[in-house]
Amino acid sequence: METLTDSHSDTKAGKRFRLTVKSAEEAVRVIRDKLGENARVLSVRQVGGEGLKKFISSPKLEVIAEVPSSSELIESDNVDSGVSNPDENKKDFSSTSVPPISSGESEVLTSSSSETDEKTDEDESDSFKILAKTGFDQQLLNDIQSWSNWSEINNLALAETLKEITIGLSDRFKSLNASPIGDRIALIGAPGVGKTTTLCKFLAHDVFMNKKSPNVLKVENGIPNPDDALRIFCEVIGVTLFRESGKIPESSFDSPLYLDFPGLSLAHTDDWTNARQDLDDLNVETRVLVLNAAYDKQVLNKSINFGNNIGVTHLAFTHFDELSNSTKLWPLLLRNNLSPLCVCNGQNVTGDFSTSVLNQMIAKTFPEELYARGFSAYRKV
Numbered sequence: 001m002e003t004l005t006d007s008h009s010d011t012k013a014g015k016r017f018r019l020t021v022k023s024a025e026e027a028v029r030v031i032r033d034k035l036g037e038n039a040r041v042l043s044v045r046q047v048g049g050e051g052l053k054k055f056i057s058s059p060k061l062e063v064i065a066e067v068p069s070s071s072e073l074i075e076s077d078n079v080d081s082g083v084s085n086p087d088e089n090k091k092d093f094s095s096t097s098v099p100p101i102s103s104g105e106s107e108v109l110t111s112s113s114s115e116t117d118e119k120t121d122e123d124e125s126d127s128f129k130i131l132a133k134t135g136f137d138q139q140l141l142n143d144i145q146s147w148s149n150w151s152e153i154n155n156l157a158l159a160e161t162l163k164e165i166t167i168g169l170s171d172r173f174k175s176l177n178a179s180p181i182g183d184r185i186a187l188i189g190a191p192g193v194g195k196t197t198t199l200c201k202f203l204a205h206d207v208f209m210n211k212k213s214p215n216v217l218k219v220e221n222g223i224p225n226p227d228d229a230l231r232i233f234c235e236v237i238g239v240t241l242f243r244e245s246g247k248i249p250e251s252s253f254d255s256p257l258y259l260d261f262p263g264l265s266l267a268h269t270d271d272w273t274n275a276r277q278d279l280d281d282l283n284v285e286t287r288v289l290v291l292n293a294a295y296d297k298q299v300l301n302k303s304i305n306f307g308n309n310i311g312v313t314h315l316a317f318t319h320f321d322e323l324s325n326s327t328k329l330w331p332l333l334l335r336n337n338l339s340p341l342c343v344c345n346g347q348n349v350t351g352d353f354s355t356s357v358l359n360q361m362i363a364k365t366f367p368e369e370l371y372a373r374g375f376s377a378y379r380k381v
């Protein structure tokens with residue numbers, strides 16, 4: 001097979017060339033430089049490594065291009081449109097329907113671009129492509145690209161990129177507002193998100209770990225709030241459950257009051273307005289918005305908007321166990337400046353609960369295989 005190095009397309013007229021590139025943009029540049037303006041793309045195929053390598057290495061494109069013969073050029077004025085217009089090229093490169101020509105009919109076109117040769121699988125764009133491919137939240141990637149040190153992260157190997165992202169996220173997390181936890185704590189949120197379960201987890205934590213004597217007020221607020229499970233749990237751990245706000249005892253650091261609210265519908269603003277009134281009347285300062293982390297981002301954002309309107313101070317994530325990764329939660333946390341309070345990892349009311357939100361978030365930020373990839377890259381250094 002022939003390797004082309006000059007840029008005169010006249011000796012190549014009527015021939016086909018195979019080239020392997022990393023992107024459609026690179027293909028356009030190489031074809032234009034090496035084959036001239038008249039060359040046209042015949043087929044594009046994505047190629048990559050085997051097994052895990054295919055998963056973590058950036059895909060490459062194998063492009064078959066043809067320089068039309070001079071007679072074809074005379075026949076058609078449009079013959080060069082396939083490479084001279086970048087927009088047209090994008091269309092061509094996305095096509096995989098044209099079968100590749102046999103190797104006997106083609107010549108190999110090697111790109112002499114040193115930029116291409118120097119690029120590795122761990123370069124910036126690849127790191128970000130890998131993250132996007134492994135399910136990393138796009139909004140978070142966009143946010144990271146707006147960081148002031150983005151241009152540095154931009155040029156790092158994958159292992160370094162992961163490290164820098166971890167540091168950047170941790171720093172931002174640590175700068176979030178840390179509202180104090182008062183002695184009246186309400187668990188608020190949409191129906192069925194895990195408010196009562198989270199409340200029970202706090203009760204168990206307070207009773208068994210902190211040796212406190214909490215009380216519970218069940219709020220009905222015009223919305224039914226069945227309390228069978230809560231009543232039984234309170235009985236088991238020796239906590240008093242109140243149903244009328246007029247009868248609650250004084251609350252204190254050692255004897256906090258937890259308020260179990262009914263589900264507030266995202267379709268009924270009134271539910272939230274009434275809840276705000278109750279919270280104000282009862283002097284509840286610690287207002288924990290409970291979010292089912294497995295819900296769609298739009299629903300979570302809607303809850304946060306409603307929550308902000310009623311003065312929520314903290315966030316609790318439930319159903320964290322059902323998440324494949326935590327990346328969609330980062331923008332919610334970092335953009336809203338509510339204090340992250342806890343993460344719930346299951347239905348067990350005396351376990352599956354952590355107040356180390358940063359650790360939980362980081363542990364679920366990158367897929368394990370990327371960590372493995374990162375460490376092996378470190379070993380190579």
Ligand SMILES: Nc1nc2c(ncn2[C@@H]2O[C@H](COP(=O)(O)OP(=O)(O)OP(=O)(O)O)[C@@H](O)[C@H]2O)c(=O)[nH]1
Nearest residue numbers: 191192193194195196197263318319344345346347
């Ligand atoms: N997998 C998983 N399930 C959970 C978690 N937290 C709560 N659940 C389950 O989610 C369901 C609803 O939990 P509840 O605590 O009753 O939710 P709620 O928000 O109080 O519901 P309403 O009071 O009806 O609005 C129950 O089956 C819980 O066991 C969690 O972190 N992970």
Ligand SMILES: [Mg+2]
Nearest residue numbers: 195196261262
């Ligand atoms: Mg409940």
